[in-house]
Amino acid sequence: MELLTGQTKAFVLHFGEMGSRWGFNRTVGQMLALLTVHAEPLNADQLAEALHISRGNVSMGLKELQAWRLVELRHKPGDRKDYFTAAGSIWQMARTVFEERRKRELEPTLSLLRQQLLNDPDNEREAQAQEKMREVYDLLELLDQFATTLSRLDERDLLKLMKLGSGITRLLELREKVKGGATNKTSR
Amino acid sequence: MELLTGQTKAFVLHFGEMGSRWGFNRTVGQMLALLTVHAEPLNADQLAEALHISRGNVSMGLKELQAWRLVELRHKPGDRKDYFTAAGSIWQMARTVFEERRKRELEPTLSLLRQQLLNDPDNEREAQAQEKMREVYDLLELLDQFATTLSRLDERDLLKLMKLGSGITRLLELREKVKGGATNKTSR
């Protein structure tokens, strides 16, 4: 039975193309897309056939998707094959990708910069460079904390926040009024 | 004069490695890093020499950085060469990258899905797949609007919001209280 037809096909191929922007390669993107839209769990042979890729490639792709915690293993009674399906809701998957990307895109740089900023600069030019590095560090650190905060919000709050739109500005003003001149020691 | 020394060197090389995660290739990442930490504008020959890359590569890299609006062209009196320096503050650069990535990572998929969801599914399986696609669409659409909202906030508000930390939850509660049962037609 042909698994990839019509709309599903277009969707899966597109996710393959976008895959690289999202942090995985073409076939991993396609596998994730197919496992997401296909209601029933699929085994490695089905994936290989549907996507026209080798069995070995599927095995590696599944390993990567498991590392991202984006798919989960299922078993069917009387069948020794491993079946896979997308793990959790679309929302949960998005959070997982978001959190994983935060780790990969922010943490290594924060860690390098922290190290870097401990050393005293050797000369004037290095001193100026270090100033810039500190600016980069401060920004990325703030971004990282914000991303972490967001990924810890429960779905209801996250939804509320994202739906605020330009209401965010008003809400921030509201807060100023309520808190008055009170200090700002909320984070950390 | 050796441009790449000590800390600067480590920083530039690291940005090269991270470059691909951030949307550009190694040498483009290095060029941006160097132009960011180096106070004085640099010309193409200086970049090529400092980074040990070819003149042609520098030319293409600069073109890309200009397309991202991350560098700006400068001229020195009595010198025909083009000099470049990082465009705007670190904050401004981060916003530019954020906005550019929103366009590249979200818009193409939104556009495909919008198209996709206009068609009626051919069979039951396609109908189920389309349901999932709608979930993906709704989520990405929300994300896209949120990202757009954020990138339009002025720096003060953005900073306030990012520093809220877990205060976000309290703020959202506060809003509920103030607005009471009022409707929620804020966005769009």
Next chain:
DNA sequence: TAGAATTTTCAAAAATTTCTGAAAACTCAA
């Protein structure tokens, strides 16, 4: 308008990433 200085282009080479498929490893029922 010539020609020197500079930048851009792009075909081919190099580097890197992804994919294949056969062999090895694993698992389980008999």
Next chain:
DNA sequence: TTGAGTTTTCAGAAATTTTTGAAAATTCTA
């Protein structure tokens, strides 16, 4: 145990991306 069914591994092949460098194009000055 054995061996059939299944998954994993990984060296080499294929595909893709990046880089080079020489030639073409552009820009400026004289």
